[in-house]
Amino acid sequence: MERRIDILIADKNPLVRRGLSGLCDDDGRFVCRGCFDSGEAFLDALLNGPVELGVIGWLLPDMRADEVLKAVRGSGTGKKIVVYTGSPHPGIPKRVMALGGFGFCSKSEPPEFLLDTLIDVSHGRISFPYIDVRALYSDPFADLTQRERELLKSLSQGWTNLQIARRFGISGNTVKFHLKNLYEKLDVSNRAMAVALFVERRRDFD
The missing domain is CATH 3.40.50.2300 (Response regulator)
Incomplete structure:
Protein backbone atom coordinates (compact mmCIF):
# COMPACT_ATOMS: atom_id res chain seq x y z
CA MET A 1 0.00 0.00 0.00
CA TYR A 137 9.89 37.80 -16.57
CA SER A 138 8.50 41.12 -17.74
CA ASP A 139 9.11 44.35 -15.84
CA PRO A 140 5.77 45.40 -14.30
CA PHE A 141 6.97 49.01 -14.00
CA ALA A 142 8.17 49.46 -17.58
CA ASP A 143 4.89 50.82 -18.94
CA LEU A 144 4.04 53.15 -16.08
CA THR A 145 3.74 56.85 -16.85
CA GLN A 146 5.56 59.36 -14.67
CA ARG A 147 2.27 60.27 -13.00
CA GLU A 148 1.53 56.60 -12.28
CA ARG A 149 4.99 56.15 -10.76
CA GLU A 150 4.40 59.17 -8.53
CA LEU A 151 1.01 57.79 -7.50
CA LEU A 152 2.55 54.43 -6.63
CA LYS A 153 5.11 56.11 -4.37
CA SER A 154 2.29 58.07 -2.73
CA LEU A 155 0.38 54.85 -2.08
CA SER A 156 3.46 53.32 -0.47
CA GLN A 157 3.58 56.28 1.91
CA GLY A 158 0.00 55.63 3.02
CA TRP A 159 -1.63 58.59 1.29
CA THR A 160 -5.41 58.53 0.84
CA ASN A 161 -7.11 59.33 -2.46
CA LEU A 162 -8.06 62.75 -1.07
CA GLN A 163 -4.46 63.51 -0.09
CA ILE A 164 -3.24 62.42 -3.51
CA ALA A 165 -5.84 64.61 -5.23
CA ARG A 166 -4.76 67.67 -3.21
CA ARG A 167 -1.06 66.93 -3.73
CA PHE A 168 -1.33 66.72 -7.52
CA GLY A 169 -4.15 69.21 -8.01
CA ILE A 170 -6.54 66.73 -9.60
CA SER A 171 -10.04 65.51 -8.77
CA GLY A 172 -10.88 62.41 -6.79
CA ASN A 173 -12.35 60.80 -9.91
CA THR A 174 -9.10 61.45 -11.78
CA VAL A 175 -7.18 59.77 -8.98
CA LYS A 176 -9.45 56.73 -9.25
CA PHE A 177 -8.95 56.68 -13.03
CA HIS A 178 -5.15 56.74 -12.68
CA LEU A 179 -5.21 54.08 -9.96
CA LYS A 180 -7.39 51.81 -12.11
CA ASN A 181 -4.85 52.06 -14.93
CA LEU A 182 -2.01 51.54 -12.48
CA TYR A 183 -3.55 48.35 -11.06
CA GLU A 184 -4.19 46.98 -14.54
CA LYS A 185 -0.59 47.56 -15.62
CA LEU A 186 0.78 45.95 -12.45
CA ASP A 187 -1.74 43.09 -12.71
CA VAL A 188 -3.00 43.67 -9.16
CA SER A 189 -6.50 44.23 -7.81
CA ASN A 190 -6.00 46.77 -5.02
CA ARG A 191 -3.61 49.25 -3.40
CA ALA A 192 -2.29 46.71 -0.87
CA MET A 193 -1.07 44.43 -3.67
CA ALA A 194 0.36 47.42 -5.59
CA VAL A 195 2.28 48.60 -2.52
CA ALA A 196 3.56 45.09 -1.82
CA LEU A 197 4.91 44.88 -5.36
CA PHE A 198 6.46 48.34 -5.04
CA VAL A 199 8.19 47.45 -1.75
CA GLU A 200 9.54 44.24 -3.26
CA ARG A 201 11.01 46.06 -6.24
CA ARG A 202 11.72 49.49 -4.74
CA ARG A 203 15.46 49.38 -5.54
CA ASP A 204 14.76 48.68 -9.22
CA PHE A 205 11.94 51.21 -9.27
CA ASP A 206 14.17 54.05 -8.14
Whole structure:
Protein backbone atom coordinates (compact mmCIF):
# COMPACT_ATOMS: atom_id res chain seq x y z
CA MET A 1 0.00 0.00 0.00
CA GLU A 2 1.35 3.43 -0.98
CA ARG A 3 2.30 5.65 1.92
CA ARG A 4 -0.20 8.41 2.57
CA ILE A 5 0.91 12.00 1.97
CA ASP A 6 1.23 14.30 4.98
CA ILE A 7 -0.07 17.84 4.49
CA LEU A 8 -0.58 21.06 6.46
CA ILE A 9 -3.47 23.45 5.87
CA ALA A 10 -3.82 27.19 6.48
CA ASP A 11 -6.93 29.25 5.77
CA LYS A 12 -8.65 32.16 7.48
CA ASN A 13 -12.05 30.42 7.35
CA PRO A 14 -12.61 27.67 9.95
CA LEU A 15 -15.20 25.99 7.74
CA VAL A 16 -12.69 25.79 4.88
CA ARG A 17 -10.04 24.36 7.20
CA ARG A 18 -12.44 21.75 8.51
CA GLY A 19 -13.70 20.91 5.04
CA LEU A 20 -10.22 20.54 3.55
CA SER A 21 -9.02 18.42 6.45
CA GLY A 22 -12.03 16.10 6.13
CA LEU A 23 -11.71 15.96 2.35
CA CYS A 24 -8.07 14.92 2.52
CA ASP A 25 -8.56 12.40 5.32
CA ASP A 26 -11.60 10.84 3.64
CA ASP A 27 -9.76 10.54 0.33
CA GLY A 28 -7.38 8.01 1.85
CA ARG A 29 -4.24 9.26 0.10
CA PHE A 30 -3.55 12.09 2.54
CA VAL A 31 -3.16 12.72 6.25
CA CYS A 32 -3.77 16.24 7.55
CA ARG A 33 -1.11 16.89 10.18
CA GLY A 34 -2.28 20.34 11.16
CA CYS A 35 -4.72 23.16 10.39
CA PHE A 36 -3.80 26.78 11.05
CA ASP A 37 -5.54 30.13 10.91
CA SER A 38 -2.35 32.18 10.59
CA GLY A 39 0.61 32.26 8.28
CA GLU A 40 3.06 32.48 11.16
CA ALA A 41 1.82 29.28 12.82
CA PHE A 42 1.69 27.51 9.45
CA LEU A 43 5.27 28.52 8.61
CA ASP A 44 6.56 27.43 11.99
CA ALA A 45 5.02 23.97 11.58
CA LEU A 46 6.09 23.60 7.94
CA LEU A 47 9.66 24.82 8.22
CA ASN A 48 10.44 23.14 11.53
CA GLY A 49 8.64 19.84 11.02
CA PRO A 50 8.75 16.79 8.77
CA VAL A 51 5.76 17.65 6.54
CA GLU A 52 6.81 18.62 3.01
CA LEU A 53 3.52 19.85 1.52
CA GLY A 54 1.16 22.65 2.51
CA VAL A 55 -2.04 24.13 1.08
CA ILE A 56 -2.87 27.74 1.96
CA GLY A 57 -5.43 30.42 1.20
CA TRP A 58 -4.31 33.64 -0.46
CA LEU A 59 -5.37 35.95 2.39
CA LEU A 60 -4.57 34.85 5.93
CA PRO A 61 -5.31 36.99 8.98
CA ASP A 62 -1.67 37.98 9.49
CA MET A 63 -0.16 37.75 6.00
CA ARG A 64 -0.81 36.97 2.37
CA ALA A 65 0.24 33.78 0.61
CA ASP A 66 2.95 35.63 -1.32
CA GLU A 67 4.64 36.47 1.98
CA VAL A 68 4.44 32.81 3.01
CA LEU A 69 5.93 31.78 -0.33
CA LYS A 70 8.82 34.22 0.06
CA ALA A 71 9.58 32.82 3.53
CA VAL A 72 9.53 29.24 2.26
CA ARG A 73 11.72 30.11 -0.72
CA GLY A 74 14.17 31.92 1.54
CA SER A 75 14.36 29.01 3.94
CA GLY A 76 15.99 26.73 1.36
CA THR A 77 14.03 23.76 2.74
CA GLY A 78 12.41 22.83 -0.55
CA LYS A 79 8.97 22.58 1.07
CA LYS A 80 6.10 22.66 -1.42
CA ILE A 81 3.14 25.04 -1.33
CA VAL A 82 -0.19 24.90 -3.15
CA VAL A 83 -2.32 28.06 -3.03
CA TYR A 84 -6.08 27.44 -2.81
CA THR A 85 -8.16 30.60 -3.15
CA GLY A 86 -11.51 31.99 -4.16
CA SER A 87 -9.98 35.22 -5.44
CA PRO A 88 -10.86 35.73 -9.12
CA HIS A 89 -7.85 37.95 -9.84
CA PRO A 90 -5.97 36.49 -12.85
CA GLY A 91 -2.59 37.76 -11.65
CA ILE A 92 -2.47 35.56 -8.55
CA PRO A 93 -1.48 32.28 -10.27
CA LYS A 94 1.39 34.09 -12.02
CA ARG A 95 2.51 35.56 -8.72
CA VAL A 96 2.38 32.17 -7.03
CA MET A 97 4.49 30.61 -9.77
CA ALA A 98 6.97 33.49 -9.81
CA LEU A 99 7.51 33.11 -6.05
CA GLY A 100 8.21 29.40 -6.21
CA GLY A 101 4.79 27.92 -5.48
CA PHE A 102 4.27 24.41 -6.79
CA GLY A 103 0.56 24.63 -7.51
CA PHE A 104 -2.56 26.75 -7.68
CA CYS A 105 -6.20 25.77 -7.45
CA SER A 106 -9.32 27.93 -7.47
CA LYS A 107 -12.08 27.28 -4.95
CA SER A 108 -14.49 27.42 -7.88
CA GLU A 109 -13.07 24.12 -9.14
CA PRO A 110 -14.48 20.76 -7.98
CA PRO A 111 -12.75 19.45 -4.81
CA GLU A 112 -11.26 16.58 -6.80
CA PHE A 113 -9.24 19.12 -8.75
CA LEU A 114 -7.45 20.20 -5.58
CA LEU A 115 -6.73 16.59 -4.64
CA ASP A 116 -5.26 15.94 -8.09
CA THR A 117 -3.15 19.09 -7.74
CA LEU A 118 -1.80 17.91 -4.38
CA ILE A 119 -0.95 14.49 -5.83
CA ASP A 120 0.90 16.07 -8.76
CA VAL A 121 2.87 18.37 -6.45
CA SER A 122 3.70 15.55 -4.02
CA HIS A 123 5.23 13.68 -6.97
CA GLY A 124 7.49 16.60 -7.82
CA ARG A 125 5.43 18.19 -10.57
CA ILE A 126 4.02 21.70 -10.71
CA SER A 127 0.32 22.22 -11.34
CA PHE A 128 -1.10 25.51 -12.60
CA PRO A 129 -3.82 26.76 -14.92
CA TYR A 130 -2.51 28.13 -18.21
CA ILE A 131 -0.03 30.96 -17.63
CA ASP A 132 1.85 32.95 -20.25
CA VAL A 133 5.30 32.36 -18.75
CA ARG A 134 6.72 35.31 -20.68
CA ALA A 135 4.79 37.55 -18.28
CA LEU A 136 6.73 36.12 -15.34
CA TYR A 137 9.89 37.80 -16.57
CA SER A 138 8.50 41.12 -17.74
CA ASP A 139 9.11 44.35 -15.84
CA PRO A 140 5.77 45.40 -14.30
CA PHE A 141 6.97 49.01 -14.00
CA ALA A 142 8.17 49.46 -17.58
CA ASP A 143 4.89 50.82 -18.94
CA LEU A 144 4.04 53.15 -16.08
CA THR A 145 3.74 56.85 -16.85
CA GLN A 146 5.56 59.36 -14.67
CA ARG A 147 2.27 60.27 -13.00
CA GLU A 148 1.53 56.60 -12.28
CA ARG A 149 4.99 56.15 -10.76
CA GLU A 150 4.40 59.17 -8.53
CA LEU A 151 1.01 57.79 -7.50
CA LEU A 152 2.55 54.43 -6.63
CA LYS A 153 5.11 56.11 -4.37
CA SER A 154 2.29 58.07 -2.73
CA LEU A 155 0.38 54.85 -2.08
CA SER A 156 3.46 53.32 -0.47
CA GLN A 157 3.58 56.28 1.91
CA GLY A 158 0.00 55.63 3.02
CA TRP A 159 -1.63 58.59 1.29
CA THR A 160 -5.41 58.53 0.84
CA ASN A 161 -7.11 59.33 -2.46
CA LEU A 162 -8.06 62.75 -1.07
CA GLN A 163 -4.46 63.51 -0.09
CA ILE A 164 -3.24 62.42 -3.51
CA ALA A 165 -5.84 64.61 -5.23
CA ARG A 166 -4.76 67.67 -3.21
CA ARG A 167 -1.06 66.93 -3.73
CA PHE A 168 -1.33 66.72 -7.52
CA GLY A 169 -4.15 69.21 -8.01
CA ILE A 170 -6.54 66.73 -9.60
CA SER A 171 -10.04 65.51 -8.77
CA GLY A 172 -10.88 62.41 -6.79
CA ASN A 173 -12.35 60.80 -9.91
CA THR A 174 -9.10 61.45 -11.78
CA VAL A 175 -7.18 59.77 -8.98
CA LYS A 176 -9.45 56.73 -9.25
CA PHE A 177 -8.95 56.68 -13.03
CA HIS A 178 -5.15 56.74 -12.68
CA LEU A 179 -5.21 54.08 -9.96
CA LYS A 180 -7.39 51.81 -12.11
CA ASN A 181 -4.85 52.06 -14.93
CA LEU A 182 -2.01 51.54 -12.48
CA TYR A 183 -3.55 48.35 -11.06
CA GLU A 184 -4.19 46.98 -14.54
CA LYS A 185 -0.59 47.56 -15.62
CA LEU A 186 0.78 45.95 -12.45
CA ASP A 187 -1.74 43.09 -12.71
CA VAL A 188 -3.00 43.67 -9.16
CA SER A 189 -6.50 44.23 -7.81
CA ASN A 190 -6.00 46.77 -5.02
CA ARG A 191 -3.61 49.25 -3.40
CA ALA A 192 -2.29 46.71 -0.87
CA MET A 193 -1.07 44.43 -3.67
CA ALA A 194 0.36 47.42 -5.59
CA VAL A 195 2.28 48.60 -2.52
CA ALA A 196 3.56 45.09 -1.82
CA LEU A 197 4.91 44.88 -5.36
CA PHE A 198 6.46 48.34 -5.04
CA VAL A 199 8.19 47.45 -1.75
CA GLU A 200 9.54 44.24 -3.26
CA ARG A 201 11.01 46.06 -6.24
CA ARG A 202 11.72 49.49 -4.74
CA ARG A 203 15.46 49.38 -5.54
CA ASP A 204 14.76 48.68 -9.22
CA PHE A 205 11.94 51.21 -9.27
CA ASP A 206 14.17 54.05 -8.14
